[in-house]
Amino acid sequence: MDMKLSSLGLLVGGLLSAGASHASGSTYAFVKLDALSGANSSAVAINNAGQIVGSSAANGGRDYHAALWKNGIVTDLGTAGGLNSQAYAINNLGQVSGASSIVNNPNYQAVSWGGAAPVQLPSLGGSTSFAMGVNDLGQHAGYSFTAGDFATHAARWQGGVATDLGTLGGFDSYGHAINSAGVVAGAASTADDAFHAARWDGNTAIDLGTLGGTNSWAYAINNTGSIAGYANTAGDAATRAVIWNGASILALSTQGWLNSSAYGLNSSGIAVGSAWNVTGAGHAMLWQGNTMIDLNQYLDSNTLGAGWVLRQANGINDSGAIVGDAYNTITGQTNGFLLSAVPEPEQGLMLLAGLAWLAVRGRRRRRAA
Numbered sequence: 001m002d003m004k005l006s007s008l009g010l011l012v013g014g015l016l017s018a019g020a021s022h023a024s025g026s027t028y029a030f031v032k033l034d035a036l037s038g039a040n041s042s043a044v045a046i047n048n049a050g051q052i053v054g055s056s057a058a059n060g061g062r063d064y065h066a067a068l069w070k071n072g073i074v075t076d077l078g079t080a081g082g083l084n085s086q087a088y089a090i091n092n093l094g095q096v097s098g099a100s101s102i103v104n105n106p107n108y109q110a111v112s113w114g115g116a117a118p119v120q121l122p123s124l125g126g127s128t129s130f131a132m133g134v135n136d137l138g139q140h141a142g143y144s145f146t147a148g149d150f151a152t153h154a155a156r157w158q159g160g161v162a163t164d165l166g167t168l169g170g171f172d173s174y175g176h177a178i179n180s181a182g183v184v185a186g187a188a189s190t191a192d193d194a195f196h197a198a199r200w201d202g203n204t205a206i207d208l209g210t211l212g213g214t215n216s217w218a219y220a221i222n223n224t225g226s227i228a229g230y231a232n233t234a235g236d237a238a239t240r241a242v243i244w245n246g247a248s249i250l251a252l253s254t255q256g257w258l259n260s261s262a263y264g265l266n267s268s269g270i271a272v273g274s275a276w277n278v279t280g281a282g283h284a285m286l287w288q289g290n291t292m293i294d295l296n297q298y299l300d301s302n303t304l305g306a307g308w309v310l311r312q313a314n315g316i317n318d319s320g321a322i323v324g325d326a327y328n329t330i331t332g333q334t335n336g337f338l339l340s341a342v343p344e345p346e347q348g349l350m351l352l353a354g355l356a357w358l359a360v361r362g363r364r365r366r367r368a369a
Contacts, residue, residue, distance in 0.1 A: 028298040032308070032326065033069050033336035036076050037061060043069070043323035043336025045089045045264075045315040052323050053077075053087035053096055054314075054336050066098050066113070069336070080111050080118045087113070088142075089133045089177070097131035097140050110142055110157070122162045124153055131157065133177040133184075141178035141186070154186050154200065165200045168207050173198065177221045185221040185229075197229050197244065208244045211251055213237075218244070220265040228271045230261035241273050241287065253292040260285065264315040264322075272313035272322055284310035284324050295322065295339060306330070310337060 033052065035041040038061025044054040056067035058076060066077035066087035079085040082101025086108075089097040096113035102120065110131035111118035123129040126145020133141040140157040146164070154165040154175035167173040170189025177185045184200040190207070197208040197218035210216040213232025220228040227244040231251070241252040241260040254260055257275035259282075264272045275292075276282030284295040295310045307330035314324045320341035327334050 027342050028295070028322070028339040029342055030299055030303050030308075031072070031338040031340065033323075033338060034074055035061075035335070036065060036067060036074055039331075039333045039335075041067065041074075041336045042325050042334065043314065043338065044087065046317045046321055046323045046338070047090045047092045047094070048317050048319065049092060049094070050317070050319075050321060051090055051094060052336070052338060053090045053098075054323070055086045056336075066096070066100070066118075068096070069338070077113050078117060080109060080120050082106065084108075085111070085118065088131065091134045091136045091138075093136060093138075095134050095138055097134040097142065099130040099142075110140070110144065110155075112140060112157075114138075121157050122160065124155055124162055124164050126150075126152075129155070129162075132175060132186075135178045135180050135182070137180065137182070139178055139182055141175040141184040143174045143186070154184060154188065154198075154205075156182070156184055156200070156203075158182075163203060165203055166205055168196055168198060168205050170194075173205065175200070176219050179221045179225065180223045181225070183221060183225060185218040185227045187217040187229075197227070197231065199227060199244075209249060211240055211242065211249065216242070217261075219261075219263045220271075222265050222267050222269070224267065224269075226265060226269055228262035228265040228273070230273075241271065241275070241285075243269070243271060243287075250290070252287045253290050255292045255294075257282075262287065264313060266316045266320070267318050270316055270320070272316045272324070274312040274324075281309070281327065282311055284313040284322075284326075286313065286316075286322065295324075298339060308337075310339075 036056040036058045038057030041056040042054045046052045052069040058065040063083045066085040068075045080100040081103035085100035087098040099108040100111045107128045110121040110129035124144040125147030126149045129144035131140040131142040151171040154173040156163045168188040169191035173188035175184045175186040188198040195215045197216040198205040211231040212234035213236045216231035218229035231242045239259040241262040260275035262271040262273035271287045274282040286293045307328045322339040326337040
């Protein structure tokens with residue numbers, strides 16, 4: 001192989017990687033995600049292939065169905081026989097976690113989509129369950145009512161079997177995400193009826209603690225074991241977006257906002273979520289390290305003039321693409337959104353120059369041959 005060609009290939013690949021991973025050094029293109037029918041939609045998660053899942057108005061806006069968006073096309077994922085369904089997570093193989101009502105039963109049941117139709121997952125003996133996360137091994141995490149609907153417990157599903165993950169000494173617990181090692185993140189009640197963010201490495205809950213306040217909650221976990229969510233400060237004066245790395249808890253920047261929470265986390269540790277004050281709706285946010293960025297700064301004048309405000313960011317993939325919910329102040333409509341990272345101009349110019357050089361080099365090699 002030509003060493004110059006090989007080196008340039010590495011350079012071009014490096015530029016692509018740098019543009020994807022360094023989110024704070026990127027700009028973004030906004031895309032509104034259309035509904036199946038009716039007006040409203042919500043985007044919850046995005047995988048590394050760019051597939052997005054959430055929910056959308058369906059049947060003329062009478063119902064809500066789990067939806068998948070890919071390359072601007074929305075697909076109805078259907079239900080398990082009932083009127084409504086929701087999708088909460090998608091892995092890199094396209095497997096989806098969610099919940100659906102079933103025939104003659106309005107209660108939601110945990111389901112997974114791996115083909116054309118949802119497959120119902122077993123409950124922990126109760127009437128209602130939700131699958132909220134899925135890893136690339138096909139393991140799901142979520143929660144279910146226990147027998148007699150006595151309590152709600154976090155659950156892990158593997159091979160069609162539901163495992164009760166227990167609590168931190170209280171009645172209830174909730175699983176929200178699962179990584180490639182099968183570690184589940186969520187929240188569990190304590191003996192004094194508080195809720196603390198929790199991690200389940202196996203089947204025993206580990207208390208992740210708070211920032212001195214009563215409650216905390218975990219919503220996302222990446223494959224390095226970092227966990228994102230929120231925690232109350234001392235005296236429950238505020239809610240702060242946080243990241244747990246092992247036994248340590250990092251309160252993320254607020255930049256003047258009173259409250260915040262992180263809902264998504266990628267493999268580079270970049271978190272997304274929202275921030276809000278006591279009055280007024282929030283804004284979608286991104287945190288890279290302890291740098292906080294209001295994602296509304298990436299909306300162009302036409303989008304802002306049309307009334308769109310990014311309220312909440314729910315998911316981010318390893319290329320830096322972000323999904324969440326946007327609200328239109330003119331129409332009152334809520335739609336899912338996609339923010340796709342766009343390389344900085346100097347990176348784009350270098351990349352184009354490199355690709356042009358490759359084309360010229362290739363033509364010269366063919367003539368020489």
